[in-house]
Amino acid sequence: MAERPLTVAVASGKGGTGKSCVAASLLVTVPGLLGADVDVEEPNLALLLGAEAISSSLVEIPWPVIDDALCDRCGECVKNCRFGALLMFGGGAPVPNDLCHGCGVCSMVCPRKAITEVGRPVGEVRLCRRGDLRLYEGRLHVGMPNPVPVIDAALRAALAEGRDLVIDSPPGTSCPMVSAVREADVVVLVTEPTPFGYADLDLALQVIRELGKPAMAVVNRCDLGDADIEGLTERYGVPVAARLPFSRAVAESYAAGNPPAATDALWRDAMVTLWERAKEMAGR
């Protein structure tokens, strides 16, 4: 009987702890995994894997278009928009600006049905490939404020394949990070034993507990710093699944665009363990 596919999100409170390194290393170590890079502000997973985009589709949000002839300048849309995204100048019809969230309230409240919506591109989802390895990359257009629609689109595309999936999540602990991990069966939190890593992991663990997701931690550069990561994760009932020391060779090969597991046996072994534990946690 075919098992249900497993979805693992690799996340971290603090940026630069090695999230993409872990995601890329899982993908090159465990056969048959699909990738999703939803760190859409700064997508780096395809770069690290040397994967090329083979197709792309635009992500759009609804954008109001106001029919100047139908609009009687009543101002209901301007009054009801809570984002200040519609403004009236002189005697003209209201004009939308970049603060628009695409919520649809303006077209709902317009008494003359003068507002329709068109798609406005805010980013793209690229399918990238290197050999047998494939991943979906979400990429926010520079200047667009809200990454969540692009994150959702990339995740939908990846989840639709129904395969074992590794998600590279955005850093932080606010809505982008929550969007990325909420579909996952298991979350892997990558951290480092510095006071920064500790403080940010604490915030990430609070979010994960709130979401009720099984999780494990990976302590990267475990010899650079002595913050008590184990003590912290223990309080949340989260195991440390791997500890990886700093290696100048790994840092140099990462700089050149190679995932650590491509050059380092310690990383490869850790990734095998990580995936096995994720399967156990998810009851597969």
Added chain:
Amino acid sequence: MKIREITVVSGKGGTGKTSITAALAASAPGGLALCDADVDAPDLEILLHPEPREEHAFIGMDTAGVDSQRCIGCGRCRDVCRFDAIRMEGGKARVDKTFCEGCAACTLVCPVGCIAMEETRQGTWFVGETGFGPMVHARLNPGGENSGMLVQLVRKEARRVAESRGLGTILTDGPPGIACPAISAVTGADTALIITEPTISGEHDLLRVAELCRRFGTKAAVVLNKADLSAQGAERIKEACRKEGLPLLASIPFIPGVVHAVSQARIPLAELEEFLGPTWDRLKGL
């Protein structure tokens, strides 16, 4: 007096933004006010140890709240919500505050009028005193929303403090990324100081955040950190800076002492000293 705001950003996280901000603060040539605008992961306080002076609630956008006594479970609010913030649980609508953008569409369609917009606390902001000047910082509640609004608020408060004390410079530790928090952090700043590293991801992310600064009219300059981790990568960053017209203010090698200092919650001042004076000089010269 004209106050100059320098916002430190990076695109990519973990390039050394906070360590360098702290060291710049400790070596500033004149008086300054500090601001931590990385409200998602506010770490500057770990190095600068501000003594708390003020604490305030951050009220973000109003969000939707359902009176479940009166909810009839029709699901119209869920259907109209474009942010996937409403789920039906046990025949009642429930709002996920992490995703509610506060548009109020749900209140417009509820046939029994049981949804109201309510004031929502999304975090806390502080004013503290460091050895180098006053500091405004904040913490968004984990899983919170509206971080861009909180970024704007701490920057505004830092400006108020700087004005009242006659301080000529604001040094702001910005968030990673390029979306709403980063946009809120660089818009209106005089200089965006981009900290990067000589990796292919560092280069990729540098170019995206530099484009963001260009779009929002903020002058950008670059500090290359951990420069010796890849000679080839460092060359590529220098080339990218030349091509984009971005002044490269300093190249700092990978210094293990910086990590050790940070591990002890200490500003890596001695470790970075030789780079800080020239960086401040070049910042002033921009």
